[in-house]
Amino acid sequence: MHPKSIELLNKAIADEIMAVHQYMFFHFHCENQGYGQLSNLFMRTAVEEMGHVERCAERILFLGGEVEMVTSGGVQKIHDPKAMLELARKLEEGSVQDYNKWANECSANADSGSKKVFEGLVDDEERHYSQYDLEMEKIHKFGDQYLALQSMEGNKGEAAPAA
Numbered sequence: 369m370h371p372k373s374i375e376l377l378n379k380a381i382a383d384e385i386m387a388v389h390q391y392m393f394f395h396f397h398c399e400n401q402g403y404g405q406l407s408n409l410f411m412r413t414a415v416e417e418m419g420h421v422e423r424c425a426e427r428i429l430f431l432g433g434e435v436e437m438v439t440s441g442g443v444q445k446i447h448d449p450k451a452m453l454e455l456a457r458k459l460e461e462g463s464v465q466d467y468n469k470w471a472n473e474c475s476a477n478a479d480s481g482s483k484k485v486f487e488g489l490v491d492d493e494e495r496h497y498s499q500y501d502l503e504m505e506k507i508h509k510f511g512d513q514y515l516a517l518q519s520m521e522g523n524k525g526e527a528a529p530a531a
């Protein structure tokens with residue numbers, strides 16, 4: 369049933385898995401540099417992308433297809449937070465474009481269930497984009513002080529245990 373939808377859903381899963389890997393990589397490195405807020409944002413977003421894998425997989429199985437579980441690309445080893453946010457925004461923008469297109473394609477093939485899955489993903493990716501965009505705006509507005517503040521907040525959290 370609906371081989372084209374199954375193909376598109378598997379393509380989406382490959383992009384989502386790539387995003388999970390990339391955002392977890394960013395999460396580790398933000399954590400390591402003491403950028404607690406950014407680190408949490410990347411972690412939370414990675415978990416949501418994992419949820420997207422699940423939604424697509426459920427739909428593929430419903431249609432009688434097989435879940436391929438491959439990744440669409442390797443991790444880019446970026447350590448600078450501004451460059452991380454730049455790539456993250458680009459990934460989200462690409463997902464919004466692809467999923468809108470694929471929703472229309474599913475609709476044209478009279479598969480409204482898969483169309484709805486893609487439309488649901490579009491809502492989430494647009495939110496991810498604006499979350500990353502807001503962080504980027506704050507860095508531009510407050511400069512490196514914004515990041516320095518996060519790293520001070522982080523140190524507070526690691527205060528020595530009471531004697």
Ligand SMILES: [Fe+2]
Binds near residue numbers: 387416492
């Ligand atoms: Fe996603």
Ligand SMILES: [Fe+2]
Binds near residue numbers: 417
């Ligand atoms: Fe996303």
